[in-house]
Amino acid sequence: MTDTAPVSRWRLRLCIAFIAAALLATLPSELRAQPQCALSLVLAVDVSSSVDERDYRLQMDGLANALRDETVRRAIVQVGGIQVTAFEWSGRRQQVEIVSWTYVASDGAVFALADRLQRHRRRHTAFPTALGYALGHAAGRFRAAPLRCARHVIDVSGDGVNNEGFGPGPAYANFPFDRVQVNALVIAGADPDPVAYYRNEVLFGPGAFMEVANGFADFETAMKRKLLREIIGGALSGLQ
Numbered sequence: 001m002t003d004t005a006p007v008s009r010w011r012l013r014l015c016i017a018f019i020a021a022a023l024l025a026t027l028p029s030e031l032r033a034q035p036q037c038a039l040s041l042v043l044a045v046d047v048s049s050s051v052d053e054r055d056y057r058l059q060m061d062g063l064a065n066a067l068r069d070e071t072v073r074r075a076i077v078q079v080g081g082i083q084v085t086a087f088e089w090s091g092r093r094q095q096v097e098i099v100s101w102t103y104v105a106s107d108g109a110v111f112a113l114a115d116r117l118q119r120h121r122r123r124h125t126a127f128p129t130a131l132g133y134a135l136g137h138a139a140g141r142f143r144a145a146p147l148r149c150a151r152h153v154i155d156v157s158g159d160g161v162n163n164e165g166f167g168p169g170p171a172y173a174n175f176p177f178d179r180v181q182v183n184a185l186v187i188a189g190a191d192p193d194p195v196a197y198y199r200n201e202v203l204f205g206p207g208a209f210m211e212v213a214n215g216f217a218d219f220e221t222a223m224k225r226k227l228l229r230e231i232i233g234g235a236l237s238g239l240q
Contacts, residue, residue, distance in 0.1 A: 035103060036080035037149035039231060042138045043086035045098065046158040047122045048129040050190065055216040056122055059157065062220030064118035069224050073110050075231040081105025082231065083147050086117060089134035091127030092165045101145050131162040131202070135171040139180060152180045153230050157219075159187035161197040168201045181205035185226050187213045 043063070047056060066072060076082055082105075086098040098120045104110050138154045162168065171177075182204035186195050198210055209229060213222035 035105065035147065037083055037103065037147045038079040038151065039082040040142060040145050040147070040149040040152045041082055041084045041230065042141050042154045043084065043098075044134050044138050044154060044156040045086060045088045046090070046129070046156075046160075047088040047094075047124055048090040048158075048160065049126050050129070050160050053125075055159075055187075058216040059219050060118055060120060062216075062223055064114040065220050066223035066227055067110055067114040067117070072224060072227050072231070073107050075228060076104060076110055077106060079231055083145060083149060084113060085141055085145075087137065087141075088120075088122055088124070089131075089137065090124050090129065092130045092133045094124045094127045094130075095134060095137040096123045101141075101147075103147060128164040129158065129160050129162055130164040131156075131158065132166040132168055132171040133164075135168055135182065135202075136175040138182075139171070139175040139177050142176070142180070154180060154182045155185065155226065155230065156182060156202065157185040157187070157223075158194060158198070159216075160190050160194050161192055162201075168204070172204055177204060181208050183208055183226065183230060184210040185213060185219070185222055186210060187216055187219065189215060 045059060045063070051059070081103060083101055083103045084099065085101045088094075088096045088098055099113065099116050102109075102113055102116075104113050134156065135154070138156065142152055182202060184198040184202050186198045188195050195210075195212055203210060211222045211226040211229075213219045
């Protein structure tokens with residue numbers, strides 16, 4: 001049987017290089033003077049009371065390992081770099097920064113970011129799921145971003161529906177979501193069904209999508225798929 005994996009990897013590299021060149025060509029001249037930045041990415045990590053310590057560890061280890069994945073690292077480097085920030089969320093006022101805005105454009109920078117994420121110890125354990133407040137907080141994070149990037153994405157993960165305060169709809173109506181795409185990583189299994197809720201209430205913006213993890217043990221695999229779609233697939237959608 002012929003091994004097609006090297007050919008597929010070569011095609012992926014060629015695709016990423018083309019995307020990076022096309023994105024750079026479309027940027028205004030004042031943006032080309034800064035480091036090339038394909039994506040501003042806000043990672044919003046659910047630490048509500050339904051997430052126990054084991055689930056939390058699977059979530060943070062999975063996020064860190066997904067970033068360390070060779071294909072994800074190559075995508076980040078070849079699109080010219082991205083800037084990332086992350087925070088944990090649960091109740092109305094329980095949003096805690098994990099990592100401030102960080103520009104990553106090399107393997108070393110990606111590994112350093114992954115290490116910082118993995119070392120974080122959650123601040124809250126006993127609060128409900130205030131998803132609307134988390135989305136509003138995430139939208140505000142773009143104002144503090146040091147670089148102007150081609151795309152703005154919020155990557156929100158969760159295992160349950162909103163059960164405190166306003167929901168996603170009022171957040172989208174009252175916070176600055178212009179040119180922002182909201183994607184979701186949903187951990188399936190709770191009742192009421194979070195998958196249907198995130199699909200119908202949380203996804204926002206052209207090209208928004210959802211990845212489903214079949215339990216927290218599947219979080220890392222789902223996050224790899226999600227990051228690649230956000231780094232590569234989102235860029236292709238933007239060019240189209």
